[in-house]
Amino acid sequence: MLFQLPNHETLYEALVARDPSYDGRAYVGVTSTGVFCRLTCPARKPKPENCRFFDTVSACIEAGFRPCNRCHPLAPTAKADPAIEILLDALEKNPGYRWKEDTLITRGFDPSTVRRTFKRHFGMTFLEMARLSRIRNGFETLSRGGRVIDAQIDANFDSPSGFRTAFARLLGQSPSSLMEGGLLRADWIETPIGAMIAVSDKSTLHLLEFADRKGLPTELKKLRRLSKGGLGIGRYGPTNQIEAELAAYFRAESAKFDVPLAFHGSAFTRSVWEVLRQIPVGKICSYSDIAKAVGKPSATRGVARANGANQIALVIPCHRVVGADGSLTGYGGGLWRKQYLIELERRFTVSAKAKK
Structure with a gap:
């Protein structure tokens, strides 16, 4: 169930195409420059004979390559973009701030560029992310037993209807219900x-x-x-x-989840979830691997549906399932999160090896 890198030709084609599905799964070491990059690196592409492909950052470093200063392979993909890092930092420092397009312009950002960049990396715009951050404040007020009007004020919404609509979009029902x-x-x-x-x-x-x-x-x-x-x-x-x-x-201290779980799914779906929970930390597998493990090797599509129906993220680790060729495939939380989680879990395996 370990990921096997595709052949050199397939990986080189992905490098030329800057295929984002390999982010976090494959890296290229360029022998002529001594650096290693993501396959999505914007730098001019090296000749095929000057490329060595690896499945981990540590393998690149052990082979003597240093990280590229353009694609920043040591950082999560999204954080390699300076605009994203600046805006996420601002949002973290002031989660209740009401961001608008005019605010972005005042701070020297082009709203359309920011919108496209965040949508590409996170599946949502920065303004949507900031709005969600404000809703959290209202959510916490309600959690403490506060009134809906207090939650609206804490979430920094001017109108009750705007808060109700935003809240219902998140939970599927209004706060008063x-x-x-x-x-x-x-x-x-x-x-x-x-x-x-x-x-x-x-x-x-x-x-x-x-x-x-x-x-x-x-x-x-x-x-x-x-x-x-x-x-x-x-x-x-x-x-x-x-x-x-x-x-x-x-x-990165413990990947053990002991919380009792309630499974809501068919017998087949639950069997898929049980197999997912058996995938060791730091390992990945394909949909066909899971299908074989549940005794239905032809049920690859059914496995994919069961994977997508998982309602207990991380604890049932559907993020450890990739395409048959090793590329990152659809993940409800977003591919950037899937990349982050896979890279995080590699730290567990590195740490375990160091203790031996």
């Missing part, structure tokens, strides 16, 4: 790669998704229908547990 003390409770968890929404009852975790995932309202609607006890804002014990486990995971 959330049940007090519902059987299921939703709360916000911050991570280095974006906010996540966790939903749990008193004993199990039902959902863990990135807050900007477009399918989140639909997933929450299904949960409300299944629970019949309504959805409220707040948290039970499993949410506290997964928050602590996620913190250790992102510090």
Whole structure:
């Protein structure tokens, strides 16, 4: 189930095409310059005979290559763009600020360029990201038992209708329709790669998704229908547990998730999820590998659907599944997150080897 690099010709074609699907999965060392790059590097392409391909950054360094100063292979893809780094830093320092296109212009950015860049890397614009950040403030107010009007003010929305609409776009229902003390409770968890929404009852975790995932309202609607006890804002014990486990995971201290899970899916879907949980940290596999593991080698498409139906991100590690050729494939949280997670988990394996 280990990823095998495609042949030299395939990788060179991907290099020439600057194929983004190989980001985080393959790197090229250029013997004529001594540097290694992402396959998407904007620099002039070397001759095929001057290329050596590797599957990890550490392999490039061990082979004597130094990182390229143009494509920054040691940094996550998105962070290699200076505009992204500046704006994300500004957003982190002041998450409640109301960003507008005029603000971007005042700060020396072209709004259309920023819009395209963020959309390409994150699947959402910077203004959408900033809006989501403000909603978090309102979400936290409601979680503490605050009134809807207080949540609106804390989220820095001028109009009640604007706040209700933005909130409903996130959770699929208006803030006033959330049940007090519902059987299921939703709360916000911050991570280095974006906010996540966790939903749990008193004993199990039902959902863990990135807050900007477009399918989140639909997933929450299904949960409300299944629970019949309504959805409220707040948290039970499993949410506290997964928050602590996620913190250790992102510090590269532990990839062990012991939080009890509630699976909502068919028998086949649940069998796929169980196999996903057995993929070791730092390893990846293909959809066909999973299909063989569940005893249905021809069910590759079914496996892909089950992968996409996963409602408990990271704990059920669907990010460890790649295309048959090793390229990054669709991930509900965005390919940039998939790249980040795969690179993060390589640190676990490097750390484990160092301890031996």
